[in-house]
Amino acid sequence: MMNIVLLSVLLAGFGSQILKLLILLVRHRKLSWHDVLLTGGMPSSHAAFVVSLATIIYLTEGVSTLFVMSLVFAIIVLRDAFGVRRSVGLEGKAIQQLFKMHHLKSKFHYSMGHTPLQVFVGSLIGFGTAVLVHYYVLIA
DSSP: OOHHHHHHHHHHHHHHHHHHHHHHHHHOOOOOOOOOOOOOSSSSEEEEEEEEHHHHHHHHOSHHHHHHHHHHHHHHHHHHOOOOOOOOHHHHHHHHHHHHOOOHHOOOOOOOOOOOHHHHHHHHHHHHHHHHHHHHHHOO
């Protein structure tokens, strides 16, 4: 039997990434290789990964040292996803607009962080996946 912590994290993280691709496909009617590596967007797979990790550890171990460590890690990642990374992405977008305005060519690339809603939805996916994996394994 697979480790349920690993199963939960993989299902939440990659499941949210697949959902993100499906949303892009519906919205734009096409996908590219760039979309597979895209950061940002709905839902946040970063949030899904870390919330699933903290939740499944809590469900299997309760309030333990490992749970507290995973919770602190999750809080840092979540805050970074919609805080620092979002700000840097907005600044990158502004720099790109300056390049266009002054007709400058550049291979400048920026990545947008997440909106709070994208992080919230990713967190819900992570939490729900952990709960489902935990209770499915208990029943099976």
